[in-house]
Amino acid sequence: MILLQLFFEFFKIGLFSIGGGLATLPFLYDAADKTGWFTHADVTNLIAISESTPGPIGINAATYVGFLTDGLIGAIVATLGLMTPAIIIILIISRVLEKFQKSSLVQNLFYGLRPASTALIASAGVLVIQNAFFVISASGISVQIPHLILGVALLIIVNKVNLHPAFYILIAAVAGIVFKL
Amino acid sequence: MKIYLTLFLTFMRIGGLTFGGGYSMLPMLQREIVERHSWVTESELADYYAISQCTPGVIAINTATFIGFKKSGVLGGIFAALGVAFPSLVIITIIAAFLQNFADYAIIQHAFSGVSVCVCVLIFDSVRKLWKNTVISKSTTVIFGFVFILSAVFSISPIILVALSGAAGVIIKTLESKNKEVK
Structure with missing residues (x-):
């Protein structure tokens, strides 16, 4: 019974959180209050774990909370619950797009959407840059020089050597450990 | 049948190498989906991201479903989405079961400080590629x-x-x- 509830709870979260994994967090706090399956502290711990593991944050959140609620099965059910509305909605949109792909209205729509999409990703990038290079504290904003040096070095490597992105990430992780960033 | 397996495995790799939100998946998608497999174009990727940000659900799942559908229909979409979620399921379950204080280890924190710098650089590079096409x-x-x-x-x-x-x-x-x- 709890599995069905778990699926439904995450189905709802998947349906109402728009704009990516971070948007699921308020819903998770809400679900913690309502169900008592997990605590606010669990959600906070989950954010820390999510930031230091691979995988989309929303999926990590569902798996973690699902596991706390009902073990491995709980993790699977919560994750599938979160994914189901997204998959259904996107498949419907895909069908519609496929049908009207050639229409000039859709093409014109995308003419405007594409640069906007690039801009939105660039804007998210600004936030990521803030978190990676700057420390904001009571005494003001300070730049983390070692991080900046690593960033410049990586930028040069990325432009000079064409590797799979995973290699750059590995290099950065090793550099982080060696220089204790 | 083989294409579904390829979709699942490709997206599994992408999910396992994405650190952060759906945006940090973009460099992997450009490499694996646009350059390596040519399943979608750079501009189509921009379309999917635009729509994924205004529809319910995790951006990574939405984008994976779009690409999977484009490549091989409804089942393709489902397999791609399952693939992207799979590494999270395995890794987070292991952490939740055995390593509750995973994020507190100094070595993990240092490594991920480095990774977050790299994610910035990769997103910058991705935006530049996307810019050229959009x-x-x-x-x-x-x-x-x-x-x-x-x-x-x-x-x-x-x-x-x-x-x-x-x-x-x-x-x-x-x-x-x-x-x-x-x-």
Whole structure:
């Protein structure tokens, strides 16, 4: 019974959180209050774990909370619950797009959407840059020089050597450990 | 059948190498989906991201479903989405079961400080690639500028920005074709 509830709870979260994994967090706090399956502290711990593991944050959140609620099965059910509305909605949109792909209205729509999409990703990038290079504290904003040096070095490597992105990430992780960033 | 397995495995690799939100998946998608497999084009990727940000659900799942569907229909979409979620399921379950204080280890914190720097550099590089394919004229440059400032400085919701830019695209193109007719 709890599995069905778990699926439904995450189905709802998947349906109402728009704009990516971070948007699921308020819903998770809400679900913690309502169900008592997990605590606010669990959600906070989950954010820390999510930031230091691979995988989309929303999926990590569902798996973690699902596991706390009902073990491995709980993790699977919560994750599938979160994914189901997204998959259904996107498949419907895909069908519609496929049908009207050639229409000039859709093409014109995308003419405007594409640069906007690039801009939105660039804007998210600004936030990521803030978190990676700057420390904001009571005494003001300070730049983390070692991080900046690593960033410049990586930028040069990325432009000079064409590797799979995973290699750059590995290099950065090793550099982080060696220089204790 | 083989294509579904390929989709699942490709997206499994992408999910396992994505650190952070759906945006950090972009460099992996460009490499694996656009350059290696040519399943979708750079511009189509931009379309999917635009729609994924205004529809419910995790951006990574939405984008994976789009690409899977484009490649091989409904089942393709489902397999791609399952693939992207699979590494999270395995890794987070292991951490939740055995390593509750995983994020507190100094070595993990140092490694991920490095990784977050790398994610910045990779997103920068991805945006540059995307820019070449999507910002292709005066009007698209203006749209980029407006959306970037409204989003980065004023934190206006992506839903509003995407709706406005879509409308702008239609208006600009309609005016352009009218102008041509007059000439």
